[in-house]
Amino acid sequence: MQNQAHHKDVRLMAGTLLRPLIAVTDADSRAVWARLRPETQTTMKVEVLKGLQEEKCRQVIAKYSDSVSDIGAALYDSGQWPELLPFLFQCTKSTDPMHRIFSLEIMSELASHLGANTFHRFFTPVSEILRTSLTDADINVRIEGLLATSAFLQLMEQPEETQQFQQLLPAMLECAKIGVQQANQSDCQRAL
Numbered sequence: 001m002q003n004q005a006h007h008k009d010v011r012l013m014a015g016t017l018l019r020p021l022i023a024v025t026d027a028d029s030r031a032v033w034a035r036l037r038p039e040t041q042t043t044m045k046v047e048v049l050k051g052l053q054e055e056k057c058r059q060v061i062a063k064y065s066d067s068v069s070d071i072g073a074a075l076y077d078s079g080q081w082p083e084l085l086p087f088l089f090q091c092t093k094s095t096d097p098m099h100r101i102f103s104l105e106i107m108s109e110l111a112s113h114l115g116a117n118t119f120h121r122f123f124t125p126v127s128e129i130l131r132t133s134l135t136d137a138d139i140n141v142r143i144e145g146l147l148a149t150s151a152f153l154q155l156m157e158q159p160e161e162t163q164q165f166q167q168l169l170p171a172m173l174e175c176a177k178i179g180v181q182q183a184n185q186s187d188c189q190r191a192l
Contacts, residue, residue: 008057015063019070033071045071049087052102065102065109072106073113085110085122092129097138104133104144108151116155126152127164134171139182142175 033041048071052064068084075081091103107126111119119126130152133145149168156162 008060011055011057011060012063015060015067019063019067045081045084049084053091053099056098058098061098061102065105069106069109069113072110076110077114077118089122089125089129092133097136097141100133100136100138100141101144104129104141104148108148111148111151111155116157119152119155123161123164127168131168131171134168134175139178143179146172146175146179 036044048064048067052061052068055061055064072081072084076084085107088103088107091099094100094103107129130145130149133141134149136142136145149165149172153162153165156165
């Protein structure tokens with residue numbers, strides 16, 4: 001998937017074919033993850049993160065994001081991918097809007113799969129990331145920030161967490177307003 005010399009369609013197909021092969025759960029009989037040597041698993045994790053940073057095609061990045069979300073959802077809580085969240089947090093500060101977008105997408109997916117307990121210890125950095133994303137200069141980052149904030153809000157169980165997220169409400173509403181004005185209405189509706 002990573003060789004930029006290959007045509008975009010080839011990289012896209014490689015990403016489509018890779019995902020079921022690296023599925024971590026045994027639910028998919030095609031999954032080979034459990035049969036891979038630990039060194040190969042480590043290489044795969046490193047390479048998909050590297051691919052996220054280096055790829056320029058949005059559709060191929062989406063395939064990488066799906067793979068990272070799948071692997072991360074299965075491995076993060078068991079301590080088998082401790083570098084994942086720090087990597088995503090770092091990408092939210094990238095100068096490349098695409099990096100900020102995919103990091104928010106993956107964090108949203110992980111939040112829905114892993115639940116509030118995983119992110120509880122990261123509550124402060126996550127809330128700051130969401131606050132920053134809602135006021136990003138790039139409208140696509142703002143919309144993704146709105147989607148991510150909504151995903152995290154659905155996980156909040158503690159009243160103090162919910163109260164802290166209430167501070168994001170004006171930025172969420174402003175983002176939704178701009179999104180609707182700029183024809184991102186369906187994404188805004190999903191978030192709200």
